Amino acid sequence: MNYLCYDCHAAYPLESNKWKCDCGGLLNLEFEKKAVDFSKTPLSRNHSLWKYIDALPFEKEDVWQDITLGEGGTPLINITRNVYAKAEYYMPTLSFKDRGAVMLIAMAKKLGIKRVVADSSGNAGTAIAAYGARAGIQSDIFVPESTSSKKIAQIKAHGAVIHKVPGTREDTARAAISMVEDTQSFYASHIYNPIFWEGTKTYVYEVFEQMNNKMPDAFIIPVGNGTLLMGAYIAFQELAANGYIEKMPRILAVQAEACAPVVQAFSEGKKTVDPVEHSRTIAEGIAIGAPARGEEILHAVRATGGDIIGVSEESIVEARKELALNGMYVEITSAANYAGYLKYAKKYPELKDQQLVLPLCGAGIKSH
DSSP, rough: EEEEEEEOOOOEEEGGOOSSSSTTTEEEEEOOOOOOOTTGGGOOOOOEEEGGGGSSOOOOTTTTHHHHOOOOOOOEEEOSSSSEEGGGGGGGSSSSTHHHHHHHHHHHHHHTTEEEEEOOHHHHHHHHHHHHHHHTEEEEEEEEETSSSHHHHHHHHHHHHHEEESSSSHHHHHHHHHHHHHHEEEETTTOTTTHHHHHTTTHHHHHHHHHSSSOSSSEEOOOSOOOHHHHHHHHHHHHHTTTSSOOOEEEEEEEEEBOOOHHHHHHHTTTSSSOOOOOSOGGGGOOSSSOHHHHHHHHHHHTOOOEEEEEHHHHHHHHHHHHHTTTBBHHHHHHHHHHHHHHHHHGGGGGGGEEEEEEOBBBGGGGG
16 A cells, blocks of 8 residues: 555655655555455444445454444435435534544554644544544644634644644644644645545445435536545546446535635636635635645546636525525535535536535534
């Protein structure tokens, strides 16, 4: 198992504690994967994401068994005849980030790591803190000063050291990276460390199984740093390679108009994403002005014949109200996904006859 540079293809063992290549390129993960046997997973006594262990970077008998909190197995909720919401707020720390955090912390434990550093708008930091506490690993979590007080309280409850950083989400990342380089700590980044995506890809594995071994026509996916999108694209590739699907679903990505660098790059036909100066958006979880994985995000969307749109602040607020009146109380960022679906439905009238899945990424109590 190695880290593999996206640019120059240099390989590094996990023990190297690398978070980027010597050439400056970002790292992906290379390991031998097995096909999941979906005839057996519905019968598994393990209802968590670990029933897909054959496709994950761990053995069946491994350290993850001491780290797991039962993450995964979230329900699909029917919103309309053909639109489903996957309720990721059923997770142990109330967001989809648990999928990736358990992978990162389990691997850190396996490597003998005693201290990890992470930067986050809140949810990833909470998840890293929770699983770090369970693993007996010290967590230093960097968050923007503007992060919801409720998310900060949750991180503190797990015993992590919180570092509040003035400025943008990118300023927070720079502060965390500075500590990583100064202390040689393990960088438990949901952006830079590709082990995280091995967890988020299970989101798609679950949807495939829940839909009786079929895929929806499209996935609505929020994009800040692309954590869920990159995992989903990996899952599409694996399912296709193993003969489970013949065609990848479309990725219909969503950003907040107030901070939409990927929308801009996509609309201009670019292969890379230029940073943008953004006004503050209420969708703090996707307020990323300079996504490090921009090139890979654009490639994944285009490879699936997908699209990327921005949604207004007003539409996010209204979408949150509408979901709540249908029994689903989500954090503000999650509401952007439903707002995105409503906008896509107008842009592509044919979607009314197609199956779509959108994520409800975090619980409403996380937001102000």
